[in-house]
Amino acid sequence: AQKITQTQPGMFVQEKEAVTLDCTYDTSDPSYGLFWYKQPSSGEMIFLIYQGSYDQQNATEGRYSLNFQKARKSANLVISASQLGDSAMYFCAMRDGTQGGSEKLVFGKGTKLTVNP
Amino acid sequence: NAGVMQNPRHLVRRRGQEARLRCSPMKGHSHVYWYRQLPEEGLKFMVYLQKENIIDESGMPKERFSAEFPKEGPSILRIQQVVRGDSAAYFCASSPLTTGYIEQFFGPGTRLTVL
DSSP states (O other): OOEEEOOOSEEEEETTSOEEEOOEEEOOOSSEEEEEEEEOTTOOOEEEEEEETTOSSOOEETTEEEEEETTTTEEEEEEOSOOGGGOEEEEEEEEEOOTTOOOOEEEOOOEEEEEEO | OOOOEEEOSEEEEOTTOOEEEEEEOOTTEEEEEEEEEOTTSOEEEEEEEETTEEEEOTTSOSSSEEEEOOSSSOEEEEEOSOOGGGOEEEEEEEEESOSSSOOOEEOOOEEEEEO
16 A cells, blocks of 8 residues: 655744755555645645656756655655745645556645744 | 635534535546545545546545536535534545646635534
8 A cells, every 4th residue: 555654743944944844655556656735724735746756857846846766765845945935734645656546646644844034 | 727616615514414515626627536634634535536437435434425526517525414523624636637647636625514
């Protein structure tokens, strides 16, 4: 069974500094996708970044980058130049890419990021 | 292009009542997923539907919960005889009919409170 582990229940960072949110995953499937979502206090789920298991390069989207280490089964999110608006819950998720699979997402428990002024 | 719509945004029910949650996917999307988020938890998959078909309901509780996605109209998640443990946020997500990189677009969620 697929599993996502986020070991940091909470993280604090100073405004304008970079922060890394950890995510490790477990799967026996050669094809999978990894996602990061942001959930602010208002509750909606905001897609941030995606990494495919066959992608050769680490994904980047603006201030977000994904440190993908396939051999270690980790997909850490790096947020550069933190802003106060980055304070939120962050969820790592994996897509079930098995043949005939439903492509459902498996989520970790999340990390609560607080950006301090 | 409107995003995924869910209504109601907030729903209060007393124990034993029925809850109906609606989800309208993004235009052109024919895949719908329902997830449940308990307080202080991540989202957990419940069911995956395509038009008029349930594809994967491995995350659905065996009793009281049902889902449909008719040919016309929104997808409905129905909870009969609600109990306090059903209090949660229910998210719907949709994706287009393509293979490869498939992003799921989430709706704003329905917060169900059972009194």
